[in-house]
Amino acid sequence: MRTYALSGTKNDTRAEVRRTLKPHAAPVVTSSIDRTGTLLATGGADGVTKVWDIRGGFATHTFHGHGGLITALHFFEVSTSEPETAPRHRKSKNKNKQDGATELSATEGEATSGFRLATGHEDGKIRIWDLHKRKSIAVLDSHVSVVRSLQYSEHKNALVSGSRDKTVMLWDGRTWKNRSTMPILESVESAGFLKDGQLIYTGGENGRLRLWQTKDGMEVTQEQQAGAETESIVEILYLKSSPFLFSVHADQTFALHSLASIDSAYAEDRTIEPLPVIRRISGTHDEVIDLAYVGSDRNLMAIATNLEDIRVISVATSPLSPAPSFDEQSSSPIGGNYFGADIALLKGHEDIIICLDIDWSGHWLATGAKDNTARLWRIDPASNAYQCYATFTAHAESLGAIALPRNAPLAGSPAHSKPLENPPAFLITGSQDKTIKRWDIPRSERGSVTRPRATYTRKAHDKDINAIDLSPTSAMFASASQDRTVKIWSIDEGESVGVLRGHKRGVWSVRFAPKEMSPINSDSGTASSTNKGLVATGSGDKTIKIWSLSDYSCLRTFEGHTNSVLKVLWLPHVKESEGSRSKRGPQLASAAGDGLVKIWDVQTGEVATTLDNHEDRVWALVVKPPPTSSPAADEEKEAEKEATTLVSGGGDSVITFWTDTTTLTTTSRAKAQTARVEQDQSLQNYIRNGSYREAITLALQLNHPKRLLDLFKAVVNKQPPDEGSLSGVKGVDDVLAELGNEQLWILLCRLRDWNTNARNSHIAQKIFWTLMRLCPKERFVKLRRSAKREADSGEEGAVVKKGTMSDGGSLKEVLDALKAYTERHYSRMQKLGDEAYLVTYTLQQMDEVNGIDLDGLNTTGGTGGAHGEDVMMLDG
Numbered sequence: 079m080r081t082y083a084l085s086g087t088k089n090d091t092r093a094e095v096r097r098t099l100k101p102h103a104a105p106v107v108t109s110s111i112d113r114t115g116t117l118l119a120t121g122g123a124d125g126v127t128k129v130w131d132i133r134g135g136f137a138t139h140t141f142h143g144h145g146g147l148i149t150a151l152h153f154f155e156v157s158t159s160e161p162e163t164a165p166r167h168r169k170s171k172n173k174n175k176q177d178g179a180t181e182l183s184a185t186e187g188e189a190t191s192g193f194r195l196a197t198g199h200e201d202g203k204i205r206i207w208d209l210h211k212r213k214s215i216a217v218l219d220s221h222v223s224v225v226r227s228l229q230y231s232e233h234k235n236a237l238v239s240g241s242r243d244k245t246v247m248l249w250d251g252r253t254w255k256n257r258s259t260m261p262i263l264e265s266v267e268s269a270g271f272l273k274d275g276q277l278i279y280t281g282g283e284n285g286r287l288r289l290w291q292t293k294d295g296m297e298v299t300q301e302q303q304a305g306a307e308t309e310s311i312v313e314i315l316y317l318k319s320s321p322f323l324f325s326v327h328a329d330q331t332f333a334l335h336s337l338a339s340i341d342s343a344y345a346e347d348r349t350i351e352p353l354p355v356i357r358r359i360s361g362t363h364d365e366v367i368d369l370a371y372v373g374s375d376r377n378l379m380a381i382a383t384n385l386e387d388i389r390v391i392s393v394a395t396s397p398l399s400p401a402p403s404f405d406e407q408s409s410s411p412i413g414g415n416y417f418g419a420d421i422a423l424l425k426g427h428e429d430i431i432i433c434l435d436i437d438w439s440g441h442w443l444a445t446g447a448k449d450n451t452a453r454l455w456r457i458d459p460a461s462n463a464y465q466c467y468a469t470f471t472a473h474a475e476s477l478g479a480i481a482l483p484r485n486a487p488l489a490g491s492p493a494h495s496k497p498l499e500n501p502p503a504f505l506i507t508g509s510q511d512k513t514i515k516r517w518d519i520p521r522s523e524r525g526s527v528t529r530p531r532a533t534y535t536r537k538a539h540d541k542d543i544n545a546i547d548l549s550p551t552s553a554m555f556a557s558a559s560q561d562r563t564v565k566i567w568s569i570d571e572g573e574s575v576g577v578l579r580g581h582k583r584g585v586w587s588v589r590f591a592p593k594e595m596s597p598i599n600s601d602s603g604t605a606s607s608t609n610k611g612l613v614a615t616g617s618g619d620k621t622i623k624i625w626s627l628s629d630y631s632c633l634r635t636f637e638g639h640t641n642s643v644l645k646v647l648w649l650p651h652v653k654e655s656e657g658s659r660s661k662r663g664p665q666l667a668s669a670a671g672d673g674l675v676k677i678w679d680v681q682t683g684e685v686a687t688t689l690d691n692h693e694d695r696v697w698a699l700v701v702k703p704p705p706t707s708s709p710a711a712d713e714e715k716e717a718e719k720e721a722t723t724l725v726s727g728g729g730d731s732v733i734t735f736w737t738d739t740t741t742l743t744t745t746s747r748a749k750a751q752t753a754r755v756e757q758d759q760s761l762q763n764y765i766r767n768g769s770y771r772e773a774i775t776l777a778l779q780l781n782h783p784k785r786l787l788d789l790f791k792a793v794v795n796k797q798p799p800d801e802g803s804l805s806g807v808k809g810v811d812d813v814l815a816e817l818g819n820e821q822l823w824i825l826l827c828r829l830r831d832w833n834t835n836a837r838n839s840h841i842a843q844k845i846f847w848t849l850m851r852l853c854p855k856e857r858f859v860k861l862r863r864s865a866k867r868e869a870d871s872g873e874e875g876a877v878v879k880k881g882t883m884s885d886g887g888s889l890k891e892v893l894d895a896l897k898a899y900t901e902r903h904y905s906r907m908q909k910l911g912d913e914a915y916l917v918t919y920t921l922q923q924m925d926e927v928n929g930i931d932l933d934g935l936n937t938t939g940g941t942g943g944a945h946g947e948d949v950m951m952l953d954g
Contacts (some may be wrong), residue, residue, distance in 0.1 A: 112153035121148025127197050150198030154230035198225030209898050214635050216254040227268045231275035260295040272722045285309030300349050330361035358420040366727030369698040370434040375547045384433040400788040422464040438486045438869035439497035439722030446477030452507050479508035479546035508543030534572040544586050550593045559583035564615050576630040583618030587646045598680050600633040616643030622668050636678050638685050641671030645699040669696035675726050694729035771813045778821050781949045783828050792842045804848040815852040830892050833899045
């Protein structure tokens with residue numbers, strides 16, 4: 079059990095672990111907190127219930143009595159004016175000691191005499207515990223299965239219990255006898271009171287929130303169709319101050335149900351429609367299988383997860399708008415205009431959805447599923463309408479591939495100006511039954527959902543079809559199969575016009591290159607013609623191949639993934655503008671079973687970069703297209719063309735958004751280099767002009783140790799030095815005295831480094847000696863912490879450079895390094911002095927010896943003339 083402290087703002091909440099402990103010897107099954115927020119009850123699989131002081135972190139009560147799993151807990155308070163008359167179960171003296179500890183004082187007893195804890199057990203029994211007396215005061219035994227929910231109403235003086243025996247029971251809070259039993263006809267996971275105990279809400283295996291009258295047990299909500307197993311409710315939360323119920327579902331999604339319609343319905347004593355869901359929140363998206371940007375402004379994303387429904391979420395990157403207040407009269411979603419917010423849930427398929435595709439406008443979404451059907455959805459975010467337009471049923475097995483035409487109609491045509499009223503002309507589907515079908519989409523709906531017939535059906539491959547893609551002009555389409563081949567088809571006739579053979583395993587993905595793709599060179603070095611276009615394929619043999627549609631030959635093979643390549647995607651080609659520094663050619667993105675996304679340079683066949691943020695297979699890969707129908711579409715397109723957004727989704731339930739920062743990085747690097755050159759020139763000008771203050775500050779900022787050293791050499795060696803100066807130049811003394819903490823810290827680190835070299839040690843010693851006399855010792859003691867705070871706050875004068883705060887470690891380490899090399903230099907100078915004394919002494923002795931030889935030579939009258947000249951030279 080961990081206790082966290084929450085801090086920060088509403089949009090940036092941080093959690094810090096304050097305490098970790100082991101509350102039970104067996105797994106903790108359930109927990110509950112009292113209304114004051116000071117006590118926590120935990121129920122374990124060992125049949126023990128413990129009550130904890132949250133702030134203190136210690137157990138205040140330990141209750142034994144149940145023989146197995148504790149499945150429900152609830153704190154409540156009762157009035158002590160009328161004593162409870164439930165029969166008390168006799169216990170031995172030892173048992174009473176086991177259930178409680180010491181008796182409370184009289185003052186504490188008055189304060190806690192009304193506190194109770196209800197516990198539910200897997201055998202259907204409910205126990206009521208008196209926290210003051212530390213014992214069980216009642217055993218409620220009527221349920222025949224697991225008790226999953228308990229709640230007390232002070233207005234009704236009653237306890238409600240929900241069980242998996244498909245009943246809800248109401249218990250009298252004084253006698254603890256059963257007032258009534260309500261048959262719910264579904265396993266109940268959560269139950270509680272509404273409207274001061276006048277209504278009871280329930281939720282369970284059917285996934286539907288239902289309301290019941292407390293007085294007669296009649297259901298208030300109208301009959302609802304049972305939901306899927308993944309929609310079952312596991313918990314319902316209600317706060318009296320909020321106008322909604324909060325339900326938690328088995329698929330880890332949350333739903334907010336409006337309570338606005340309850341008052342009128344209860345007053346008129348009539349049934350009401352199910353409580354409307356005003357907002358959904360996805361706790362997880364399960365395994366992400368496919369993704370597609372939808373909507374004209376591409377601010378929504380459709381997600382195919384391991385479910386039979388499509389989730390539509392918001393991916394708008396604009397600043398968040400203020401969340402609406404909790405207005406019971408408003409039917410608009412509460413705060414649903416943020417990144418990642420659930421916008422809609424497209425229901426219709428009866429099995430897991432495998433593939434998605436979107437048309438040019440973003441208003442028409444095609445889905446294929448394991449229920450052997452395809453559906454076309456009409457997406458209209460402006461009016462909050464998400465409807466199934468047509469259903470395509472003819473395949474014998476599940477669909478694995480689907481494609482819509484992506485080429486835009488002629489500008490000015492009705493299909494271009496009103497895309498919501500003009501669905502795509504056709505749809506191509508591929509299935510595990512090894513066939514492909516073309517469907518002509520009707521222009522208008524016939525009935526609720528149209529069911530068109532296939533225009534043609536072709537036996538396409540010998541194994542499952544994994545992917546289908548349409549050419550940019552919608553004249554051809556390609557199908558990729560597990561039979562290791564890719565076939566190119568004519569859309570109008572449905573005839574195969576080419577086969578791509580070369581992969582050694584099944585082909586998972588196929589993509590036509592954009593029309594503006596420039597020619598590329600093959601592996602042999604010859605240039606390829608792109609008159610008919612290029613095709614990229616990804617296979618289970620861990621390779622990516624680029625094919626020419628002129629002769630259906632393989633131009634390039636990319637190797638680098640360590641697992642099957644599951645998705646390939648051409649990135650938007652950025653044309654080099656005049657004066658542009660970017661030399662980037664056409665690029666291709668690939669996603670694989672190794673959890674990596676790679677960006678390839680198509681011209682060179684090299685990996686431009688590897689994107690790693692997934693822990694499982696990456697199934698989905700999509701690039702954000704430009705907006706299509708907004709008035710400022712051209713401006714947005716122009717603004718976004720330099721920042722491509724790539725989105726990947728995988729089996730780890732993670733959706734990652736990648737932004738292409740190539741142009742930004744190149745521009746920033748160029749600006750930084752230009753600024754660096756200008757600053758270097760300024761530094762040289764300061765040094766030449768003798769502007770020591772500006773030169774030292776700029777040298778520290780630019781992290782130029784060599785130029786800073788040269789500057790200090792000139793200062794120390796100046797002859798004659800300025801009168802009264804410590805360093806040699808009066809202006810340098812003033813600069814050193816006024817250095818900021820971060821600048822002083824960097825200078826100390828530089829002095830430490832210079833001091834390691836004997837040739838520069840005298841400069842370091844001189845400047846360090848100057849600093850020690852200009853700055854008080856208290857500043858050096860607090861220097862490291864002050865420099866860190868100054869750098870973090872970005873104060874004026876602080877030099878914040880990568881790596882500078884870690885240079886030298888602590889001040890003690892810097893001073894120890896200075897001391898060690900200073901002692902070494904001192905020892906070397908002492909040794910040099912000793913050696914110099916020996917040389918002096920030797921010379922003196924040689925003078926004396928030479929003088930004796932001279933006298934001797936002069937006396938004998940030999941060749942002393944020559945020796946005398948030598949002696950004169952030595953003396954000289």
